[in-house]
């Protein structure tokens with residue numbers, strides 16, 4: 001019997017856990033470690049952040065799902081990985097600290113034969129002084145943050161209802177942030193809510209981003225096919241912003257936040273201040289605080305993790321110049337090169353380089369959107385790791401393992417506003433592949449047939465449908481595995 005230990009119960013880890021139970025069955029033990037008692041369908045936090053969905057609609061308790069499936073669940077925080085064991089055991093193990101009320105603070109060692117690190121991001125608010133819910137801005141990264149954001153938004157709306165103008169800032173809070181698509185979607189939603197509340201005329205909305213151009217989204221922008229014509233995500237997004245009278249500050253690194261003020265530097269080195277009454281700025285991500293130790297107890301974290309804290313996998317980390325990177329530098333199997341029974345999937349794996357061109361201001365400030373690892377690729381990676389583990393259990397170390405590179409994978413982004421069936425609208429984009437492959441697609445790096453953008457109610461319906469479908473799937477209900485990642 002093999003022990004498959006999965007760290008994290010988000011999109012990648014939870015998908016991996018459900019597939020592991022289904023594929024590896026009764027003979028093997030599937031164990032999940034995650035510090036939160038609940039699953040959170042994060043994409044719908046956007047709707048929580050404008051007061052259109054409740055926390056209960058985007059979360060559910062994990063323990064009953066795992067109990068029903070026969071998956072062992074430890075509500076705990078993984079802190080140390082010991083891939084070679086220690087003086088007492090030759091088996092790899094993870095040291096965890098429990099977070100549930102019964103065992104809070106208790107430390108334990110959990111052994112594994114195969115480890116899947118799906119711990120997602122550490123929300124690194126600390127990188128920008130004053131950023132985040134402990135500072136002066138709100139966030140929608142967790143459902144708790146999103147509830148606070150909705151309260152703050154309600155407050156500025158009530159101020160506007162007294163006839164007073166309010167300044168709204170939405171975007172990313174550091175030059176190296178990722179997830180610009182989420183900030184873009186939240187901008188749309190807030191604008192929609194302000195119109196619905198009848199106060200749009202009293203709001204000055206500014207989108208502040210590290211993207212050099214609108215429509216970059218951390219993937220270097222896209223060339224779309226739209227109704228038979230080609231257009232760029234830049235033109236498309238610019239027209240959406242113009243139609244909605246939303247200003248944009250581009251190529252910005254947010255240096256610090258002070259009460260009602262965003263201090264930022266632009267790519268050209270100039271510095272300025274954006275005043276706000278309400279600001280939702282996403283934090284930069286880094287790997288969670290995991291350390292690794294060898295059998296003697298020596299700290300090997302630097303060998304296993306990249307400087308960003310994300311785990312190294314089968315990617316090219318040689319650090320070659322941006323202009324020289326290739327789609328083939330991206331990982332395929334998500335196995336750690338030193339410990340091939342250890343996988344890192346979803347946001348937890350270290351990308352080999354940026355997809356968007358990184359830039360430096362004359363002052364040496366890096367303004368470089370990080371590559372997004374969105375829901376669909378994260379789920380696919382989780383499943384891929386399990387397919388590989390199945391082969392490794394069956395055929396041993398020489399088995400041929402599964403592969404799923406982001407340079408051979410599509411992604412969809414639906415920025416939807418409003419939650420009703422008739423009042424919503426969405427900007428929907430799909431791209432294939434996520435990581436451009438200029439060898440295969442010399443002109444744009446992507447297939448223009450499979451990369452497109454669409455505006456309208458249909459995209460909004462899809463987003464709403466995806467919300468219910470993915471929660472159904474995550475609950476492991478009848479036929480869940482038929483719903484694609």
Ligand SMILES: Cc1cc2nc3c(=O)[nH]c(=O)nc-3n(C[C@H](O)[C@H](O)[C@H](O)COP(=O)(O)OP(=O)(O)OC[C@H]3O[C@@H](n4cnc5c(N)ncnc54)[C@H](O)[C@@H]3O)c2cc1C
Nearest residue numbers: 008009010011012042043078119120182346347373374375
């Ligand atoms: C506001 C917002 C909106 C988004 N909208 C979209 C969208 O519309 N479409 C889309 O495709 N993507 C969207 N994304 C991105 C999507 O949420 C991520 O791609 C996805 O959540 C990544 O999955 P993951 O499993 O890697 O990380 P997560 O889903 O963040 O899961 C990480 C898990 O690890 C756990 N964990 C953390 N530390 C530890 C530890 N030390 N030990 C054990 N467990 C740990 C966490 O509690 C969590 O359960 C959005 C993201 C945000 C923030």
